[in-house]
Amino acid sequence: MASLTSNASSATLSSSASAVPLQPPVTPLQWPNKKEDYELREVIGVGATAVVHGAFCIPRTEKCAIKRINLEKWNTSMEELLKEIQAMSSCNHENVVTYHTSFVVKDELWLVLRLLEGGSLLDIIKHRMRTTNCKHGVFDESTIATVLKEVLKGLEYFHSNGQIHRDIKAGNILLGDDGTVQIADFGVSAWLATGRDMSRQKVRHTFVGTPCWMAPEVMEQDHGYDFKADIWSFGITAIEMATGTAPYHKYPPMKVLMLTLQNDPPSIDTGADEKDQYKTYGKTFRKMIVECLQKEPSKRPTASELLKHPFFKKSKDRKYLTQTLLASGPSMETRVTKASKRQPGASGRLHRTVTGEWVWSSEEEDNGKEDSDSEEMDRPMNRIDIVDSSEDEQSELTVTVPSEATGTENTNSEDDFPPVCLVLRMRNDKRELHDIRFEFAVGKDSSEGIASELVEAGLVDSRDTVPMAANLQRLIDTRLQRKTVTFQLSSGCAPDEVIDEKALIGFAQISITD
Known part of the structure; x- marks a missing residue:
């Protein structure tokens, strides 16, 4: 892991995390580049790639915010990360967030910023x-x-x-x-x-x-x-x-x-x-x-x-x-509670971010968590981030973000099965057909849990919880023989519509995707 040190005007990489230059004595004008000089406090925000803490700089006896980015999971090049640092360190304006310094702690990059308590x-x-x-x-x-x-x-x-x-x-x-x-x-x-x-x-x-x-x-x-x-x-x-x-x-x-x-x-x-x-x-x-x-x-x-x-x-x-x-906004305590705590549905993988957006965490991410402070939050559903227009479009263009697993059967135990990638096709409240992509981890998820989460997210009518769960389970149980199941919705259709299975009016369809 490369080591990064920076001050208000520059950001540089050295070849080894251990090759950190000796730090001069801290003066009131400097922000230290050592973990030991900061006391991490409450989690005040989570994002697509980072967790933000309130913190206290011990040598300066001053509050700050620390944005922790997991470099192992950083999905772009180190060059792009340095550009981000450059953008922040070069800005000096009262209406642009104040950047103090940055440094590497194990596999994380810590950005030290001004704490805006509002x-x-x-x-x-x-x-x-x-x-x-x-x-x-x-x-x-x-x-x-x-x-x-x-x-x-x-x-x-x-x-x-x-x-x-x-x-x-x-x-x-x-x-x-x-x-x-x-x-x-x-x-x-x-x-x-x-x-x-x-x-x-x-x-x-x-x-x-x-x-x-x-x-x-x-x-x-x-x-x-x-x-x-x-x-x-x-x-x-x-x-x-x-x-x-x-x-x-x-x-x-x-x-x-x-x-x-x-x-x-x-x-x-x-x-x-x-x-x-x-x-x-x-x-x-x-x-x-x-x-x-x-x-x-x-x-x-x-x-x-x-x-x-x-x-x-x-x-x-x-x-x-x-x-x-x-004066009328949420207290710091309220925001801390929301930031530190996911709001899981029954399967625990579809959850709201602090911005209220619904995201689906992959099985790998769920299994790899050590504690809530260092979680890597999932990318929001309504976020698009395509590096270049000439490259293939990424899966963030769909309603949810599936993993790269294919849903192919294997001969191991249920816990070893890769997630089954599915798409639910149904009409929304505007009566337009749309696709909702999600995963089912065999041996981990339940059909009732997935159905409840889709309802809680506002993607499926609550009246359709039972038929959704029953037919999802039916498809999972018979996935070697069939790839699609079409079923009637308890919510029915609009008053001016005629129920039609082929047109999916009053019906929905779940399919296993490759």
């Missing part, structure tokens, strides 16, 4: 929606304007330095207990140009981001994209702050891509349950969103131009955010 904007949105009546909107316009103005300042800094973030959303916006707003998660940030020479700006061709917030040009991969992709994501985040969710959030990733590319740009009213549900939001706010969500990137404003938009005249100061956001 948590993420997504934490606050979800807490607000659980505890108050947000039917007509989550936040008032002044709160939205105040937060988004700070985010824009961070984006202006990013873009002026030739960087794009590529994953702007509420989950990546953090708040300090003093009302500070900072952009976080540099895992997919990228350099567009050298220094500040935007005239020599390059165009990106990688397919990275979270589909609901992803700009059309990033999805299409025809002509590449530039920093204007962040402006689209910013517009979606504005909708998220108003309604509590991003447009199309209920759909699987491929459906999101199709709707984004084929439909007119979304608005606050996209997917609303009632007409005029969000009528409290005015024309200026709506116009700002429209300007951000232009399908033609050149028509979108820059971050600098957006800061001059009339909507941001409604913004207030940090003290206002401490009163409107932080």
